[in-house]
Amino acid sequence: MQFISYTQDLAKQIHQYQSNNAFYRNIMKTEEPVNIGFIYIEPNGVVGMHEAPVPQLFIVMHGEGWVRGEDDEKITIKSGQGVLWHQGQAHESGSTTGLTALVIQAEHIHLT
Numbered sequence: 001m002q003f004i005s006y007t008q009d010l011a012k013q014i015h016q017y018q019s020n021n022a023f024y025r026n027i028m029k030t031e032e033p034v035n036i037g038f039i040y041i042e043p044n045g046v047v048g049m050h051e052a053p054v055p056q057l058f059i060v061m062h063g064e065g066w067v068r069g070e071d072d073e074k075i076t077i078k079s080g081q082g083v084l085w086h087q088g089q090a091h092e093s094g095s096t097t098g099l100t101a102l103v104i105q106a107e108h109i110h111l112t
Helices: none
Strands: 020-029 034-051 056-068 074-078 082-085 090-095 099-106
Touching: 034 056
Parallel strands: none
Antiparallel strands: 020 034, 034 090, 034 099, 056 074, 056 082, 056 090, 056 099
């Protein structure tokens, strides 16, 4: 058995996309092009507007925040809710109080 820590203090700061107070901790990588990790957005943090390089599933595990697409409308998202961005869709996410999200990025994401 192997215990693994996924706490924010082990995450790397996100510097791209004019982001601030946002951190990413990778969980694992498979032989297929799939990437799974956590994003930690601190209070008043934001992951700046960028295009999804592949489909991205963003699931809020703790806290509350907002997401915004190309239409510039901020939509509230909270624990237990998720959003799927398709490849090429521009998007941004942030929080005034802080949130932790599980992020899955893959060439093909099939929701059930």
